[in-house]
Amino acid sequence: MGSINKDMPLQMVISFDKLLQQYDIMAKSDDMLLSSRAKYILEAQAPYPELRDGFSDIKLLEKYKDVIHIILQDSFTEVLSENEIKAASLPYFDIIFNKSKRFQKILENAGIDFQPFIRNQDEGINYIMASTIILKFHYGFNLDFSRPYFYDIPDANGIMRHYRILYNADFMEILPTKLSKKLTQEDVDKLLENPEDLQLWKEMIPPNSFISKGFVISNMFDVTTEHTISEIKTNLISSDKRGSETFISDLQDTFRSFFKIKELKIGFVTYNSKDDRLERVYGNGMESFLLRGKDTEQCNHALCIGSYDKIVNQKGYFTVSDVDKYYKLSDGIEPYKGLFEQGIKSAIFAPIVNEGELLGVLELVSTRKNELNGVNATKLDDVMPYIVAAVVRSKIEEENLIDAIIQNECTSVHKSVHWRFEEEAKQFIIDGIEGRQPSFKEIVFHDVYPLYGQIDIKASSQSRNTAIQRDLMIQLSNIKEVLNAALKFEDLPIYEELIYRIDIFTEDIKETLFSNSEQTIFDFVNDDVLPIFTHLKKQNNEVTKMVEEYEKTINSETHSYYDHRKQYDDSVMRINKKLASVIDKHQEAAQEMFPHFYERYKTDGIEHNMYIGSSIAEDRDFDTLYLKNLRLWQLQVMCEMENKYYSLKPELDVQLDVASLILVYSTSLSIRFRMDEKRFDVDGTYNARYEIIKKRIDKSYIKGTNQRLTQKGKLSIVYSQKKDELEYLRYISYLKSKGYFTNNIEIVELEGLQGVSGLKAIRAEILYSKNTEEEKTFTYEDLMDELKA
Secondary structure (H helix, E strand, O other): OOOOOOOOOEEEEEOOHHHHHHHHHHOOOOOHHHHHHHHHHHHHHOOOOHHHHOEOOOHHHHHOHHHHHHHOOOOOOHHHOOOOEEEEEEHHHOEEEOOOHHHHHHHHHHOOOOOOOEOOOOHHHHHHHHHHHHHHHOOOOOOOOOOOEEEEEEOOOOOEEEEEEEEEOOOEEEEEOOOOOOOOHHHHHHHHHOOOOHHHHHHHOOOOOEEEEEOEEEEEEEOHHHHHHHHHHHHHHOHHHHOOOOHHHHHHHHHHHHHOOOOOEEEEEEEEOOOOEEEEOOOOOOOOOOOOOOOEEEHHHHOOHHHHHHHHHOOOOEEEOOHHHHHHHOOOOOOHHHHHHOOOOEEEEEEEEEOOEEEEEEEEEEOOOOOOOOOHHHHHHHOHHHHHHHHHHHHHHHHHHHHHHHHHHOOOOOOOOHHHHHHHHHHHHHHHHOOOOOOOOOOEEEEEEEEEEEEEEOOHHHHHHHHHHHHHHHHHHHHHHHHHHHHHHOOOHHHHHHHHHHHHHHHHHHHOOOOOHHHHHHHHHHHHHHHHHHHHOOOOHHHHHHHHHHHHOEOOOOOOEOOHHHHHHHHHHHHHHHHHHHHHHHHHHHHHHOOOEEEEEEEOEEEEEEEEOOOOOOOOOOOHHHHHHHHHHHHHHHHHHHHHHHHHHHHOOOOOOEEEEEEEOOOOEEEEEEOOOOEEEEOOOOOHHHHHHHHHHHHOEEOOOOOEOOOOOEEEEEEOOHHHHHHHHHHHHHHHHOOOEEEEEEEEEEOOEOOEOOOEEEEEEEOEEEOOOOOEEEOHHHHHHHHHO
16 A cells, blocks of 8 residues: 655545535435435444545545445445446545445555556656646646556556546545645736746645545546557557567567466567568567578578468468477478477467568467467457568668668769769758759769779789589599499499580599580589489489488589689689778778879779869869879878788789779760669760770780780879879889889880770889888799798
């Protein structure tokens, strides 16, 4: 029972005088039955005048409980006591008495020590709410102070039930004490402007400034179903709740109240319509009883024909009220097998469907037979719209996040030009608001200077083909070994024919790997060899082991032997990662010098584009000094990338070489963002010459020779104008003094490319360094000798 000694504006006095006044009138009635009943109640109270005068000692409620029961018998009729949830109370003090039999039973089921308290109440809120009652009923200010009140009471099974309370205050009266104050409209306005300023409310309506004399009748109604639906809605729709660590446990508790099942558990699984697969939902506490810890599973493996048809095709609830029964009847197929092994006795699988599309499945399971069934499954109809809304919202959020990641990782909207995209996006919004047809206009930057560079892996195609060639020969050799063993066990001509074809394939690829060789052998293995191996695994134990050993060497993604190719792919990946990290890190400092557009690509090596000019720098004045600075920066970084690579080379599985190239282009041009390709490209036919040169120069030859321009250990700088040659020779001379280049520098003329002629190049030998206490420097040949040693 609560306390009557709270800090409140009301002094609570328990009294039945206002009710008894009704009986005083009824006792004089001409209706003999009514009169005699009223006299009986008045005579029962007469020896106890404090019941009329009022008392504050709540212990007297127990002392006079029998008399109080008589006084309240018409308000608490015995006929309805087993049905009504009812009590007399003092709401702001959590004092309850004269409980109906049903309410008494509810409290007993909750536990011996359980005391009901009104939800979300504290003394500050209670004080202000009591004050609003005083403002209305004593001072006469018309205020709407009504709000719902609830008791949260667990049942005998520990499942939380929720009861809404409606108060009848007909037998209460509010009386001022000498502490009460006169209040004006201005005072009330001030209170209403400060609804959370407890000190102000206490100043205007002091503690104990009024007496609340009487009692309240509390009528309660079980609203658990409505409440749990609201809770499910709140949990699912609120992104804060969905992201919390307790989301699943809270939602599970709510579903337990909703179904009145203490042991109920929930799971989720999403549906991939493209691959007809069930996939795990990632998050704190998320699990799936269909997947059983797996990340994904084909629907025809996780579901039987009946459950698949019900959930996927009909998109209806699939219920299993007795798992043990159907496990035996189905000879242990899924999903009954998985449910049985998890100790589940009944289950409901509810498809989550939006606009005819299956998004996923809500899983409800219980460890008791028949607790979940086709009848109570229909309760989900009331909550499925909120579940669907939450899943759709999560799907949209996931798509937005994916788009953001793609935007960050894969497109060319570099931070240096992001401001221009923001401008256009804002205009797009304004056009829509003002009724114009919004369109995202193409973004162009005029009068910018390009810089291009690449570090290319030399002979990458040859190295890749060699790796493929070796893997294919090993795979064919392993297959031949199995077939020879099979031939000893079972003398069949088909084995000899396959061995013959393997020998032909081996001879064909021993010297040269043709473009169609890999696919031809892949088809041969899949169409002709694997069916034979499936047969062999059912035969001799020794041959079976050989087939299984062969299968262990086959990569599950490529379905082929993948050893040398993996070494090559891993080596290229490590090279690209290392080179990209060097230039990306240096780019941060370069942007501080002057903002410019930058993008890089990973191929068999690293390519990068840069554009610099006043149209890109939002609020900076451009000078060609910044172009020259960026060119010098590019030279330095390319040399450092070369150094980083050759320090990495000894760790690689495949020993590859790289060659570097820079294209110098002195004419400014325009670049346009291609909306369809989500990248920048040069704008107009006049500027297309730059792109043509970029695409072809790495394959160019020195004029009059069969020697390729790019060479390992040298940085090639391609240009067309004499002033560019002089500029870069100055930079090389400076960097030579800094230990970047040797004296081995040559100027060469290039063979004409298709549509391009008159190009020349500077080839400067790079000086490599090794970080030791006494720093050593090397040419490329010295470096190779050092690395070999």
